Amino acid sequence: MKQDFKKISSQVVDWYLKNGRHNLPWRKKVTPYRIWISEIMLQQTQVKTVIPYFNAFIKKYPTLQKLSLATEDEILASWSGLGFYRRAKNIFAAKEIIKKNHSNKFPSQFDSIIELPGIGRSTAGALMSLAFLVPQPILDGNVKRVISRLIRKNIAALKEKDLWELSTKLVNSEDCFSYTQGIMDLGATVCTKANPTCNACPLNESCLSAFKVPQQVNVKKAKNKKIILMSFALVQTKKSLLLTKNDTESIWSSLWIPFENSKMQSHANKLELTRNEKFRHELTHRSLDLDVNIYFSSKEFKLDTNQKYEWIKKDRIEDYGMPKPITKLIQQL
DNA sequence: CAGCCGTGGGC
DNA sequence: TGCCCAAGGCT
Numbered sequence: 246m247k248q249d250f251k252k253i254s255s256q257v258v259d260w261y262l263k264n265g266r267h268n269l270p271w272r273k274k275v276t277p278y279r280i281w282i283s284e285i286m287l288q289q290t291q292v293k294t295v296i297p298y299f300n301a302f303i304k305k306y307p308t309l310q311k312l313s314l315a316t317e318d319e320i321l322a323s324w325s326g327l328g329f330y331r332r333a334k335n336i337f338a339a340k341e342i343i344k345k346n347h348s349n350k351f352p353s354q355f356d357s358i359i360e361l362p363g364i365g366r367s368t369a370g371a372l373m374s375l376a377f378l379v380p381q382p383i384l385d386g387n388v389k390r391v392i393s394r395l396i397r398k399n400i401a402a403l404k405e406k407d408l409w410e411l412s413t414k415l416v417n418s419e420d421c422f423s424y425t426q427g428i429m430d431l432g433a434t435v436c437t438k439a440n441p442t443c444n445a446c447p448l449n450e451s452c453l454s455a456f457k458v459p460q461q462v463n464v465k466k467a468k469n470k471k472i473i474l475m476s477f478a479l480v481q482t483k484k485s486l487l488l489t490k491n492d493t494e495s496i497w498s499s500l501w502i503p504f505e506n507s508k509m510q511s512h513a514n515k516l517e518l519t520r521n522e523k524f525r526h527e528l529t530h531r532s533l534d535l536d537v538n539i540y541f542s543s544k545e546f547k548l549d550t551n552q553k554y555e556w557i558k559k560d561r562i563e564d565y566g567m568p569k570p571i572t573k574l575i576q577q578l
Numbered sequence: 579c580a581g582c583c584g585t586g587g588g589c
Numbered sequence: 590t591g592c593c594c595a596a597g598g599c600t
Contacts, residue, residue: 328584
C-alpha cells in the first residue's frame, strides 16, 4: 500500500479552512491557557458537553493569573457534574507548578508541558501544535479512527506504537494548527464512528477503507459491572446541609458528599427521617446503588470524626464540588 | 499495564 | 435495554 501522507495532511488542512468548526469557544481567542483548559476538559468528554463548562470556567478564570489564586475546592466546584474529577485536581496541581517553576506563565517547551499533571503525550502535542505552532502529533479517538480507516485496519489490530508512528507521519509542518484542529474535526463530523459521510470526506480518494469495510469490531469484553452499594445520610437544617469531603481515592475523590448512614447512628436522637430515596446511578464501569436517608435536624451539631465536614449554607452549595447524583438530590430537597 | 476514573449521547 | 465511547492520563 502506498499512501502519500504529505498530500493527505495538506488535504486535511484545506478541508479544515473551509469546513472546520471555527466557532468553538476555545478557537475564538487562542492562548496557551485557554487551549490547556479546553484540552483537559475535552479528554474523554464530548464537545457539546464541554462548551458550557468551558465558558463558565473562562468567565470565572479568564487568565492563568486569575486561576493561580484559586483553591482546589474552587476548581472542583467549577467541575461539578463534568466528571473525571481528577482532571480538576490536576489543573490545580499544574497551575501551582506553573506558578513556582514558570513564573506563572504557561511553559512553551514540550518537555516542560508534559511534566505537568494531567497532560500526557497527546495533550502535550495538541498544546504544542495549537498554542505554540510547533508541529507535534496527537493521538485521540478521532485520529485513531481516521488513521485506522485510512489504512483499512481495525483499531483493535493496531498497536499504540503503530498509531503514534502514523500520526507522526501525518502531521503538517506548514500549518500544524489547521491540521491538528482539522484531523479532529474530520473525525468528529465526517469520519464518525457510525455512519461516516465518506462522500464529503477530503480523504475519500486515498482512504483504503472508504467505508467499504465494516466498523472496527469491539474487542473489549463486556464485563459484568460491579454494583457498589452506597448508604448516605443527607442531613439538613432549615438553612444548611451537612456534607463531608470524600477522602477516598476512588470514585468522587475530594468531592463533597453526605456522610454514610452508619456514621450518623450516634446522632439518631437529633434526626428526624424525612424520607428515603433509593436509586441507581450508572457509571461506565460500575453501577452505584444509592440508598439515601434524608434527615432534618433542628440545628447544626458537631461530629466526632477525622473526616473534614461542613454545614454548608444552602445558598452556597455552588461553591462546592459535588457529583451529579448528589447535586440532583439536593435540588429536590 | 489493565483497570480505573463520570457523565451524557447514540444506536 | 444495554453497551459503546467521547479532544486520555495515571498507576
